[in-house]
Amino acid sequence: MRLVNEMHLSAWERQHAYPSEQALEHVRQALLDRQSIDGLDELRAALLINIDSEVLEQVEGGQWWLIRTEADLGDWVMPRPAFDQAVIELMKNPPVQPSRSPRIFRLVDSVTAEPLAQLSYLATIDGQSVQRRTDSEGIAHLFAPAGVQQISMKIIGV
Structure with missing residues (x-):
């Protein structure tokens, strides 16, 4: 009231x-x-x-x-169902998702063996290139499909 x-x-x-x-x-x-x-x-x-x-x-x-x-309380309109039956079926039986395996590399200077921390690099995984950055320990974290054939890395700006 x-x-x-x-x-x-x-x-x-x-x-x-x-x-x-x-x-x-x-x-x-x-x-x-x-x-x-x-x-x-x-x-x-x-x-x-x-x-x-x-x-x-x-x-x-x-x-x-x-x-x-x-x-x-107002004059609320009843909402439509949030999901239609096709979406509910997909939620019950989701399609198989491709798995990715983590690949971890430590990049170091070839002369001093010091970690290459916070440096940009270009990673090419089976012909597809992505630009990333190493962490504070020089670690490069890459996620690649399980059947990857080739990985190459090039440091940018060194």
Whole structure:
């Protein structure tokens, strides 16, 4: 439940408002039980004298309406199913995915044997080239299909 100023009511909220007598009874009971109602603070802030009888007078006079909780649920349209049957079948029986084997190489300087850290290189795997960068230890991580025939690497800028 929430209280809404009559000037700010939407058509949807008007459809879900309590009748005046019921609204008055709900608000009276909430005030007696010291229960919070959304919008009550705004109503009290608009009053010249902030007392319970003034709050009840605003509800009784129709300046403030008590709206049912259902109004906040909205007029939701039911969503379409997330997946059609073909997608569900693919999820149950996914196609075989090609596997890739990790290949790890440590690239070092041929003279000093120091790791070639953070350097770009060009890796060619069975004729397909990709540009990569070594990590801080000079390690080159490549992922290649299981049946790869040839891998070559060329350091860029050295």
